[in-house]
Amino acid sequence: MQITRETDYAIRCVLYLTSRTDRVVMVDEISREMAAPKSFLAKILQKLVKADIARSFRGVKGGFQLSREPRDITLLDVIEAVEGSIALNACVLDRTACGFSSTCAVHPIWIGLRAEFNELLKKHNFADIAGTKPSSDREP
């Protein structure tokens, strides 16, 4: 029921790139700034590239850069780039995952929840997130 640490790194990574759109940034720098293991982050960045969220440049002076406007990158985009399509229950993405699904009363609920949840995630883009003031929320 949680995003993985990989996804968390990916989000912070996109957040960092959002703050550095003026130039190309090396994995090493993101790794340092976002406290994420370099080679793991490199893998994650490859997924972001495949999802057309970032673009990469090889060789000396290489690195990464967002390939879209922060405003056009949503939380859902980044989560799906890393984890693939998301759903609360495997049967939503693959009916063969559960022999019951054709008669299961919960199945349609999962379908509906997935749609609603995806909508929630789509509402948050990285321009907005980067503009958010550091939290003054107190709980927990």
Next chain:
Amino acid sequence: MQITRETDYAIRCVLYLTSRTDRVVMVDEISREMAAPKSFLAKILQKLVKADIARSFRGVKGGFQLSREPRDITLLDVIEAVEGSIALNACVLDRTACGFSSTCAVHPIWIGLRAEFNELLKKHNFADIAGTKPSSDREP
């Protein structure tokens, strides 16, 4: 990003008990009907008892029964009974989980999403779910 199989069993288990509120049901029967391993299910039922979703009776003629009206048991109740408080990111439940949270622009988003998501789950109670017609949805 998914509920665990344990949670899935728990939900199907409550769904089965919802259809048999007139009597006490043995683990063996639920296990058979819901295709869940018996001893695993026994553990899950203990969690449901602790959460005051089911009550148990020991000894010959023992078994389980819902301890509340199906209408008063929500999806959120069952998920939390099994998984504990849920949140998309560990930092929402435990700020020490991430050194960044006090300055992190994503943190408040997680907090908000958690609240919205919990609301979605609260909307579904087991009287409604049990009343749902078997899905005629076609995807996937």
Next chain:
DNA sequence: TAAAATAGGAGAATATATATCTTATTTTCA
């Protein structure tokens, strides 16, 4: 008091998440 059920702890087996390492490829620039 024997049989049938749940309670609870410990632990084994399996799967997934989290990294790391190595080699290949690309690009820059002296």
Next chain:
DNA sequence: TGAAAATAAGATATATATTCTCCTATTTTA
């Protein structure tokens, strides 16, 4: 043109969490 600096990609190791089983204790019925 070749050395250095960067990403790309595959293989593999390590850690953690999930899933499931087993054993013993306790409770209840007849």
